[in-house]
Amino acid sequence: MAKKEYSFYPGCSSQKAASGSNYQTSVETMCDVLDIQLNTIPDWNCCAASIGYAEGGELPRLALSARNMALSEQASPGQDIVATCAACWLATRETKERLNADEELMKETNEALAAGGLTVKADQNVRHMAEVLIEDFGFDELGKHVKKPLEGIKIAGYVGCQTNRPFGIDGESFENPKYLDKLVETMGAEPVENYDKKVSCCGGALAFSEPEKSQALIKDIIEAAYDGGADMIVTPCPVCQLNVEAYQNDINAKYKTKFNMPVVYYSTLMSVAYGKDRKQSGLDGQIITPKQLEEIAK
Amino acid sequence: MASDAINYYRNNFLKEVEANVEEGAWVKMCMQCGVCAGSCPLGNAWEHTPQKIFMMIRAGKRDEVLSSDAMWMCTSCYNCIARCPRELPITHIMHGLANYAHRLGLAPKNQPTRKFATMFWNNLTKKGRVNELKLGIALYFMNGLVNGIKVAIKAMPLGMSMMKTKRLSPMEILGGHGIKDTSGFHAILKKAREIEDAKMKKFD
Ligand code: SF4
Ligand code: SF4
Ligand code: SF4
Ligand code: SF4
Numbered sequence: 001m002a003k004k005e006y007s008f009y010p011g012c013s014s015q016k017a018a019s020g021s022n023y024q025t026s027v028e029t030m031c032d033v034l035d036i037q038l039n040t041i042p043d044w045n046c047c048a049a050s051i052g053y054a055e056g057g058e059l060p061r062l063a064l065s066a067r068n069m070a071l072s073e074q075a076s077p078g079q080d081i082v083a084t085c086a087a088c089w090l091a092t093r094e095t096k097e098r099l100n101a102d103e104e105l106m107k108e109t110n111e112a113l114a115a116g117g118l119t120v121k122a123d124q125n126v127r128h129m130a131e132v133l134i135e136d137f138g139f140d141e142l143g144k145h146v147k148k149p150l151e152g153i154k155i156a157g158y159v160g161c162q163t164n165r166p167f168g169i170d171g172e173s174f175e176n177p178k179y180l181d182k183l184v185e186t187m188g189a190e191p192v193e194n195y196d197k198k199v200s201c202c203g204g205a206l207a208f209s210e211p212e213k214s215q216a217l218i219k220d221i222i223e224a225a226y227d228g229g230a231d232m233i234v235t236p237c238p239v240c241q242l243n244v245e246a247y248q249n250d251i252n253a254k255y256k257t258k259f260n261m262p263v264v265y266y267s268t269l270m271s272v273a274y275g276k277d278r279k280q281s282g283l284d285g286q287i288i289t290p291k292q293l294e295e296i297a298k
Numbered sequence: 299m300a301s302d303a304i305n306y307y308r309n310n311f312l313k314e315v316e317a318n319v320e321e322g323a324w325v326k327m328c329m330q331c332g333v334c335a336g337s338c339p340l341g342n343a344w345e346h347t348p349q350k351i352f353m354m355i356r357a358g359k360r361d362e363v364l365s366s367d368a369m370w371m372c373t374s375c376y377n378c379i380a381r382c383p384r385e386l387p388i389t390h391i392m393h394g395l396a397n398y399a400h401r402l403g404l405a406p407k408n409q410p411t412r413k414f415a416t417m418f419w420n421n422l423t424k425k426g427r428v429n430e431l432k433l434g435i436a437l438y439f440m441n442g443l444v445n446g447i448k449v450a451i452k453a454m455p456l457g458m459s460m461m462k463t464k465r466l467s468p469m470e471i472l473g474g475h476g477i478k479d480t481s482g483f484h485a486i487l488k489k490a491r492e493i494e495d496a497k498m499k500k501f502d
Contacts, residue, residue: 012428012475043477045426050374052422053393054400054415058320063490067483112490116482165376166389174380201339201375209414210371213343 001035004136007076007124008038009068011088012046013238022285023238026267027084027129029280033145033271034137039079041072047091049239050162051205062105063112065095069126070118080125082132084267086162086237087204093126093167130236130266131169134179139186147275149188153292155269156192156225156233157181160240161201175199180234183266187273192228197221202243211250218244219251222261232262232290234269241265245287262290272297309358314501320394321387328352334388337377344371348378348388351395364404369396370411425476426483 010024031038045067052061069092072081083089099106099122110119133142157180165174172179177199181191200221203214221244225233235241245263252259264286271281278284278297315322328349335347346354346368354363369392378388396412399405405412422428477483 012422043426043479045477045483046422046428048419048422050393051411051415051418053320053397054412055397055419057397057401057491057494058394059494060487060490063486067486108493109490111493112486115489116479116486118482118486161373161375161377166379201373201377203339204373204375205414205418206340206371206373206411209410210340210343213340213371214373217339 001137001141003035003037004132005037005039005076005079006082006127006132007072007079008040009044009072009081009083009088009092010040011083011085011238013085013242022282023084023241023265023267024282025280025285026265026271026282029271029276029282030267030274033274033276034133034142036132038082039076041068041081042075043071044068047088049087049091049205052091059105059108059112061091062095062098062109065092066099066109066113066120066122067116067118068092069096069122069124070113070120072124073121078124080127080132082127082129084129085239086128086160087239089126089128090162090167096122096124096126128163128169128236130163130179133183134169139182142183142270143186146186146188146273148273148296150184150269150273150293150296151188153189154192154229154231155184155189156195156228156230157184157198158195158221158225158233158235158240158244158263159198160235160237161199161204162239163236164199180236180266184234184269187269189269192225192230195224195228195230197224202240204239204243207243207247211247212254214243215247215251215254218247219255219257219259222248222251222259223257225261226259230261231292232264234264234266236266238265248288260288262286262288262293264290264293268293309356310501311358311360311363312356314360314499315355315395315398317499318501319391319398321390322394324386324391325352325355327384327386329384331383333381333383334378334386337375337381338371339373339375339377340371344368348392351392361404363395364399364402365406366399367406367409369393369399370406370409372396423484423487426480427475427477 045064047065048056048061083092099109113120159177159180164177168174169179184191197220201217202221203217207214233244241263248259251257268282272293281297283294283297315325330349332349335349341347344367346366351363351368372392374389376389382388400412
């Protein structure tokens with residue numbers, strides 16, 4: 001396959017020494033194997049995720065994503081914008097759709113952008129990396145690069161909310177999307193059938209402001225993975241990853257559980273299956289070590 | 299005119315929401331089926347479901363709606379939007395109501411998500427990108443110094459494992475991530491705020 005190029009919106013959590021930095025490492029490794037070139041949007045800014053509304057309101061919030069799109073249109077015209085964080089993807093795609101649907105909003109947004117010397121057309125597609133993998137490559141192509149099939153590992157595919165709603169992946173249902181399971185299978189591992197918490201919410205940003213309530217949600221997500229016999233959970237979202245991996249100690253203390261469930265990114269799974277080492281696969285960023293992956297990546 | 303007659307019977311608060319709240323014009327489309335009410339992950343923890351909030355808006359219960367903690371319990375899971383038979387952008391209406399209540403100063407004081415959302419916005423708009431360490435520290439001290447120290451100590455093991463795995467950097471306290479064109483960025487946000495403020499209609 002010929003090299004594919006995308007305009008890339010990395011998002012805050014993927015920055016160096018930020019909570020999703022290991023996601024970024026494994027994405028780069030995966031893209032290298034698949035011959036994907038990611039052209040990072042120059043001077044991109046944070047999109048305010050789904051928590052920007054309270055202080056930001058409507059137009060300032062949309063202006064954040066519009067600034068990124070404007071910069072992307074200058075640097076990589078005609079390319080699709082790709083995000084790896086569900087919240088980044090959602091905020092940017094929502095802005096694109098809102099601007100295209102509402103002339104007045106488009107006018108106002110451009111008025112605001114003009115204050116910083118920019119204009120936006122909002123004419124680039126805005127896509128999640130998972131969409132790119134499935135639609136531009138497909139499972140067969142993704143499977144061709146597997147060097148070390150992840151045999152004997154059982155994995156619960158946790159899609160979460162925002163990768164799945166309101167946009168989701170074309171052709172997949174909101175209530176029972178199958179693509180993560182198919183990806184797990186493509187990498188040679190075994191998906192947990194009927195993982196009932198696959199699209200349940202982990203609390204998102206409320207994990208910070210309402211920790212107890214969110215941890216109750218997270219507990220169910222992990223418990224269901226154990227019930228399905230999972231060795232680990234895989235997710236396409238850096239917020240999900242952090243929320244589900246990081247609070248297991250707190251949950252154990254509160255609920256007298258003994259959770260020790262690794263939570264990895266799809267890109268980490270793929271990097272390991274593609275024969276890359278521990279570091280290239282972002283495994284050094286795990287708080288809870290997925291021992292079987294470490295073993296394969298050795 | 300017929301449309302005037304209809305407007306006459308519509309209460310003021312519904313009009314206010316339609317004029318001033320993001321996606322507020324959709325509220326009247328709700329048919330009270332209750333699907334959204336069963337969709338919120340934290341639905342058992344809050345006073346009013348979206349369905350109830352929309353009913354209360356139509357009933358003109360301004361104070362009760364704007365001081366409700368319901369909008370602040372929205373996790374942005376988009377379950378409701380995916381399921382609503384009338385295709386209301388419920389998540390955005392809830393966010394819009396939260397923002398409106400916050401701007402009017404009527405939102406519940408000390409609501410943790412309200413505080414967190416404000417901190418998040420201030421953190422990101424300063425330099426264009428989120429500084430997770432400063433945000434984390436601000437979060438610990440959200441409810442005052444003494445409580446903050448307790449929360450921070452409790453979170454120590456997590457902070458340490460995040461640092462060990464290089465997913466949190468103590469150097470961020472010195473500045474950390476940011477964009478280059480901060481002046482252009484601030485000018486854009488200022489202008490956007492001005493435009494939005496100018497559109498706000500007066501009601502009371
Ligand atoms: S969604 Fe999160 S990580 Fe992505 S840019 Fe927005 S705030 Fe930053
Ligand atoms: S599952 Fe959690 S982190 Fe992932 S998108 Fe939903 S709320 Fe956000
Ligand atoms: S699902 Fe839609 S129509 Fe039904 S109560 Fe909720 S907002 Fe109203
Ligand atoms: S997005 Fe908000 S309002 Fe909608 S179901 Fe989720 S929590 Fe409820």
